[in-house]
Amino acid sequence: MFRAFSGLNGEDGGLMGETRVCIDATPLLLRSAGVKTYVYYWTEALRLEGGANSIELFPMLAPPGEVVHEQSVLNRPATMARLAWLHLANTLPVPLLNGVGAGVSVFHASHQLLRPPTNTRVTATIYDMTCWLVPQFHSPANVRMAKKFAASVMRRADGLIAISESTKNDAVRILKLDPRRVTVIYPGVAESFFCAQPLQRAKPYILFVGTIEPRKNVATLLDAYERLRPELREAFDLVLAGSPGWGDPSVLARIRQGIRGVDYLGYVPEERLPALTAGASVFVYPSVYEGFGLPVAQAMAAGIPVVTSAVSSLPEIAGAGAVAVDPGSPAELASAMAQLLESDSLRESLGANGRSIAQQYRWDCCARKSWELFRSLV
Template identity: 35%
Template structure:
C-alpha cells in the first residue's frame, strides 16, 4: 500500500492538527503493509517533514515547488505528479483533499468553522466555503477524532455513518506524572512551584470560554486564589482582546498570569507540576489538553459539552461554564477535596492510558486497507 500524507499543518508551533499530522508522519512508514509514504504540501513534495518544524532558516532539501520550475518542464512534472497521486491513497489530515486525491481520506476534526463561524477569521471561512464540500465529495472515507464528532459530521453532511470512522487521538509519552524534584527547576523559570498553581492550556478565543473561567476564578475565596493562581498558556485566537484585558486586570490582582506559548520541552513539566487542569471549552473535536493533563497525573475539570465527557470518560469533573457561581464552587472543590483528587488522578491515568498515537496510526491504516 502506497500513501500520500498532506502535511500543510506542520510548523514550528504545532497546533492540535499539526501534532496529529506529525504523529502520523512518524508512524505510518513503520506499519506493516505500508510500502511507502510520500509527503505533500500545497503543490509540492516534501522529502523531510521534520524540517517543517524548524524555524524556517533550514532549506527543505529537494522540496521544490512546481512554480519554481521552468515553464517547459511544468507540464511534464504535473503529469508525473498526477500519476503518482493516482497510484497512492491520499490522506488529508486537515479537512481538505486536492482534486488529484479523489477516492482518498480526509480527517474532519470538528465543525467549529460552521458552528462558531464568528470565532474564525474571514480568510478561513472563505477557504472552507470554497474547498470543504468538494473535498468531502471526493473523499471515499472520513475520519473524526471522537464518536461525538462522528455523529455530528454525519448529521451535518447527511452521510451514512458507515462512511465515517472515529479514531481517537492521544497524549505523547512525554506527558507523564513527575515529582517535584523533576519539575522544580523548569517551573522556577516561570516563577512557579510544584502544586502551587492551576493550569489552562488553550487558544484564547470565545468558544474556549476563557472569559467564564476568569470570572469563576475571580469568584474563588481570596485564600484559594492566592494559594493556586491560574496560569493560562496558548496562542491568542480570534476575538481575544477582551479576554486579554480581563487577564491583565487579574494579573494585577495576582490571581492569574498569561504565559503565552511555552517551549515544547517545558509544556510536559508545566502540566505535571499543576495542582489542577481546567478546560472550559464548549466545543471540541477531541480535546487533547485534558488527555495530556490526565496522562500527567493531574486532576481535570472540563465543560459538560461536546465530546469532552466522552473523551474524559468519567475521570474529569464536569461543569457548566456559563454558570459562573456553580463553576467557581466546582473549582474550589477540585482544588481542596483530597478524596476526589485522588480518585480523579487514578481514573485519569487509566483513561489516558487507553489512548496512544500507535493505536491512532494503526486504526488509520486499517481504514486505508478497507479502501484498497
Template identity: 30%
Template sequence: MLKITVDATPISPKPSGVGLYVANLIHSLNSLQTQENFQLGITYQPGLKNWLRRSLEFPNSLTPYSHRYLLPFPVRITNFLLDNFPKLFPLYLEHYLDNPDIIHGTNYTVYPYQNSRKVLTIYDLTFIKYPNYIDSVVKTYSHRIKKCLQWTDLILTISESSKRDIIEYLNIDPNRIHVTPLASRYHPDIRVIPPTNSINYNFSQPYILFVSTIEPRKNITTLISAFNYLKQTHKIDHQLILIGQKGWHYQPIFTAIENSPYKHHIHHLDYLSDEVVALFYAKADVFVYPSHYEGFGLPVLEAMTLGAPVITSNTSSLPEVTGDAALLINPDDQMHLAEAILKVISDSQLRQQLIEKGKERAKLFSWERTAKETIKAYKSLLT
C-alpha cells in the same frame, strides 16, 4: 504494495492542534509500514513566503522519511485552483505524487486526484456550528470541505461527537466516516524532569492551569470570572496560569485579565517547549478546560496523562475523552465552574481520585492505536 501518501503541510516548527496530530500520525504510520505491508509517502506544500523566496525545502522534521513529494505551490494557490479550475487541477499536480493508491488530506482539503482513492480528515465543525468563534480563513473551510466531499471516498474524524456532527450538518452517510481518536504527546510512563534552563514561574505558588490556544471558543473569560470570584469570596492562594499562543479574537480575554482585581495573579505564558508544558501539567493543583466546543480536546488527555486532576465541559467530545475521570461542568455557568474548582483544590482525597482515574483513562489512548485505526480505515477502501 499499497502506497499511501499523507499531507504533512500542517506540520510547523511550533505545532499545535492539527500540526500535532499530523506529526504524530505520520511518525506512527512510518513505524508500522512493514507490519501492515504498505509504503508511506509524505506530501508537503511550502508556505507562501518561502514560495515567493523560491525556498522549496522540506522542514527538517520531515527529512527522516524516505518517500517525500513536494507540491511546488503554496496552499493559497492550490486553493485558488481548487475553487476555480477543479477539473484542471489533477493535470497539473498529480504527477508530483508518484501515483499513490490512497491520498490523505489532513489540512481541511483533499485534492481531486483521478488515480487515487481520497481520504479527508474533518476534525470538527466549529466553522459551521460556531461561526462567531472563527476568523476569515476558517470561514472558507465550509465551502471548501463541501466541495471536496464531492470526490472524497472516506472521511476520518477524531471523536464520535464530531462524527455525529458531520452526519447531521453535512448529511453524510455514517458508513463513509471512520473515527480515529487522538493521543497525548506525552507517554503515560513519562518521568517529568525540570528543564535545565530557568522557568519564569515560582512553583512554590499553587496554581490553576489552562493550556490551549487563546481564543473565544475556549471560554477563558468565564474561567477568569470564576477565578476572580474564588479569590474574592474564598481567598484562595492560587495563581491562574494560561499557557498558549494567541489565536483569533483574543483581545477580550486580555481585557478581562487587565480588568481583574487579581490581574497580578494571572499569568499568560506563550508557546513553551513540551518539557516545560509537561512540568506545568504535573505540578498543577487542577487543570481547567471549560471549552464550549471541541473535536477531541487534547489538552484534557495530556493533563490526565501527566497526573493533573481535570475539570472540563460536559459538551461535545470532552465527556467522551474523560469518561468518569474528570469533573464535568456546564461551560455557561460560572458558579458551577467556580464550585468545581473549589471542590478539587480543597479536597485532597477527591484530587487523588481524579489523578488516579485520569492516569488509567489516558492509557486507553496511544498514537499507535490512532495509526492502526487509520490504516484499518485506509484498507476498508480496497475491500
C-alpha cells in the same frame, strides 16, 4: 516505512502488495496548534506501524520523526514562501496533486489548503464542526474555507476519519454523510505526558493550555478564578499557556493589565508542556466546543484531575476522569475548581481515573486503525 517523495510525475509506483499513502503535511508549516500536533505525531506513528506499507509527506519536508515540530516558528520566511506557493497552486484548474495521485494508493487530506488529487483514493480527517455549529468563533475566511473543503473533499472522500464519536455524529448530521464512510479513530497523547516529571514552581497552580480565543472560553475561566475564596486564590495561581488567537483582544487586554494570581506564559514549546501539565494541581478546560480536546487527554495522561465542559466531545473523552460543568456558568466552574482544590483525596482519585482512561489515547493504536482503513480502500 518512509519513502522519499520523488516528485509529481507518479513514476515510482508502489511495490507489489504495498499500500502507499501520501499525506497532506501542510499543517506542519503552520504555527503550533491542535491540527499540527495531530499530523506531527500521527505521521511518525504511521511510519512505525506501517510494516511493508509506506507513507510520504507533501510538501516534502523530511521523513516523519525528523520534522522539527517548531520549524515553522523558527524559519518563518521559508514557511511563508511555501504557504504562498501552495495558495497559488490551489488556483490551478487541475489539482496540482494529480501528479502525486498517480503514484500512491491513497491520498490523505489533512487540511483545507490543498485540493486533493482526483485520480486516486482520498481520505480526510474531520477534526470538528465548529465552522457550522459556532461560526462566530472563527474568521469569515476560515468558515468559507472549511465549507469549501467539506463540499469538495469530505462529501466525495472514499473514507473519513473522525476524531471522536461526537464529531462523527455532528458531521453526519450537518453534511448528510453516509455514517458507514466515517470511522472514529481517537488521536493519541505523546508518551512524554504519561511519564512526565512535574514542573516545580514557587506556588501550586491551576493550569489552562490552549489558544487564547473565544471558543476556549478563557473569559469565563478568569471570572471563575476571581470567584474563588481569597484563601484559595492565595494558595493557587492560575497559569495560562497558549498563543494569542483570533477574536479575543478584550481577554488578552484583561490578562495583560494584570489579575492577581494569574500568570500568562504565552506560547509554550511542545517539549515543555508535559512537565508544565504534570506539575498542575488541577487542569481546567472550559471550552465551548471541541472535536476531541487534546489538552484534556494530555492532562489525564499525566494523572492530573480535570474540570472541563459538559458539551460536545469533552464528556466522551474525559469520562470519569473529569468534573463536567456548564461552560456558560462561572459560578459552576468556580464551585468545581474549589471542590477539587480543597480535597487532596478527590484530586488523587480523579487523577487516577483520568490516567486509566487516557491509556486508550495512544498513537500506535491510532496508527494501526488508520492503516486498517487505508488498506480497506485499496
